[in-house]
Amino acid sequence: MKRIGFIGAGNMATAIIGGILRSGSADGEHITVFDVLPDKLELLAKEKGIQTSDSAENVVKNSDITVLAVKPQNYSEVLENIKPAVTNEKVLVTIAAGISTDYIAHAIGTDCPMVRVMPNTPLLLGVGATALSKRNISDEDFEYVYNMFSAGGVTAILDESQMNSVIAVNGSSPAYIYLFAKAMVDYAVKEGIDESEALKLVCATLKGSAEMLEKSGDTPDTLIKKVSSPGGTTLKALEKLEEKDFYNSVLEAMDACTKRANELSK
Ligand SMILES: NC(=O)c1ccc[n+]([C@@H]2O[C@H](COP(=O)([O-])OP(=O)(O)OC[C@H]3O[C@@H](n4cnc5c(N)ncnc54)[C@H](OP(=O)(O)O)[C@@H]3O)[C@@H](O)[C@H]2O)c1
Known part of the structure; x- marks a missing residue:
């Protein structure tokens, strides 16, 4: 079973974790989350029976796949924090509107495997619609990430060049x-x-x-x-x-x- 990390314990992290637990892709022991707001972090961990971490860097260190579940404006800070922990073995999943994998690779200085995802809030109820595009990732790892989202609804695989346009179709x-x-x-x-x-x-x-x-x-x-x-x-x-x-x-x-x-x- 892969170890999955989340940076940000907001709406989207909650929705995605719900899908993962429902599908059995990972259990609570294998999911770790970090958020700058300790109360929010503890609440999500308790509600879902998952683990907490004390920093974004430690989430990446202790995970095979890390979902960057913060708002676009917090990306530069998070990427700076996780930079020392990212290697070519670590898979990053980005769900932020408008953040390209080029930007992430450049900010962390590593062209690690990545999946850019545009989910929507009905994912919270398991009836989401999620678009995914891949970069530099093995079929096996991509399938794992794909299953994390298909557990919460319908999925479509797109080219990254379409990921800004698809926001109007399913995200917003x-x-x-x-x-x-x-x-x-x-x-x-x-x-x-x-x-x-x-x-x-x-x-x-x-x-x-x-x-x-x-x-x-x-x-x-x-x-x-x-x-x-x-x-x-x-x-x-x-x-x-x-x-x-x-x-x-x-x-x-x-x-x-x-x-x-x-x-x-x-
Ligand atoms: N909501 C949607 O419909 C939707 C649809 C598709 C994609 N998305 C994308 O999903 C992402 C997450 O959205 P959301 O609605 O889940 O946001 P959210 O509810 O605001 O959750 C993000 C959480 O991350 C925390 N955070 C901020 N900076 C952090 C840091 N440096 N380290 C760790 N945690 C940090 C935030 O704390 P603070 O509140 O203190 O900042 C907040 O608790 C966004 O990038 C958005 O573009 C959202």
């Missing part, structure tokens, strides 16, 4: 969907429908529509036609969305997301 897109859901629930409430009943219907509609897209074999356009009878209610709603340029608004929003990732890129 849950926020766009929540906004869409909020508008639908708020509308229902305005029409006098109980909020919890509306939320139940909206969530089931989102899940059901996603399942239709996935399983029916129909394209989005065909599925839209199947809901829209001529002269009916759906067409009226679609006409309004078209008038407001909904489709292009989504494209522009996703493009803004990618542009920001490019700006923040290191």
Whole structure:
């Protein structure tokens, strides 16, 4: 069993550790975490039954695979801290938006095996969508990292050049969907429908529509036609969305997301 380390004990570390424990890729004895906030560290360790470490450097020393689960702005500090412990044998997994493996290799002065990952928060419930790209890594080690994430949902392997664009597709897109859901629930409430009943219907509609897209074999356009009878209610709603340029608004929003990732890129 590989030893897996985490630097940062936040939302993403919690979600990924949950998936690893569920899948049995590693047990609590083989997972170590460090965070600058001692309370957060102890809480996660207790909650998941995993080990704690007193420094980022010691996490890397005592792990085969280390997940860098801190915000992009904390990367330079963390890379400086772990530099003495990284060797060509150590696998690093980076989950930060816009941080390239080139930047990491340069900062630590070692072209160690790496996997760049873009997960999303539904990973917390085991229904995540994660994109992964690899660098300089053996098939066996990549498969191990891949399984850590596939235990928590759907996965896709991409080229690293696509990792900034994919943020709009799976990483930040849950926020766009929540906004869409909020508008639908708020509308229902305005029409006098109980909020919890509306939320139940909206969530089931989102899940059901996603399942239709996935399983029916129909394209989005065909599925839209199947809901829209001529002269009916759906067409009226679609006409309004078209008038407001909904489709292009989504494209522009996703493009803004990618542009920001490019700006923040290191
Ligand atoms: N949340 C998402 O939807 C999402 C999706 C895809 C990818 N990601 C990526 O996942 C990464 C982690 O996000 P998150 O939401 O899990 O963040 P988070 O909840 O803020 O967790 C990061 C933790 O690391 C701690 N930390 C900061 N500097 C540290 C250091 N030098 N050594 C050890 N620990 C340190 C932070 O403490 P402080 O609070 O004191 O800074 C915090 O407790 C980010 O890079 C983000 O881009 C997030």
